Amino acid sequence: MVIGGVSAALQGVPALTYDLDVVLDPEQENLDRAIELLRELDACFREHLPAKRLRPSRADLDGPGAKLLVTSLGPLDILGELATGWSHADLEGRTRNLSLEDGLVLRVLDLASLIEVKEAVGREKDRAVLPLYRRVLLEREQRKE
């Protein structure tokens, strides 16, 4: 499930972001697939660079913490939960499926939920984007999207 700035941008928020934030379905088979993909993408933890290229393990993907990685395709943040009380299970039913090219369907956290989380977390960087996010949501509601 894609969350954060990429999710917002795909839903119409005109803002740039460099990293992709995701919350993984913690189902064991899914985590097995995820770690395989991370190996293919040569993922490693950003915090140890450039001194050491520490790669995430399968065990790292379990649990609520944030795994801040860089991959061959760019920065990737894997979150065990979006915020306290916002695990993958809690986010079920708050998502939209966006259709992209080649039949690819991307599951993203809906804009109303992104706003709710940013209001709840309330860090300065979250508050700074709220007027823009709210305006996009309002415009979309007026368009009945």
Add this chain to the structure above:
Amino acid sequence: MCPVSDASSPDPVGMRPVAPLPDSDDGVDVTLVRWVLSLSPQERLGLLQANADALVRLRDEVASKR
């Protein structure tokens, strides 16, 4: 130590936006919002990628000239 005032600088207290944005009292550029909303998710993804690519190219250009 207090910052030295520059007499030629405008008074920040009295500053106003040069051109007020239409239909917006929160400073958000609704023309940009509406334009982005007119795009498909695929087009928005392309825009995001193009902007990121452009910034990386610009950063590399600046670095190569140092």
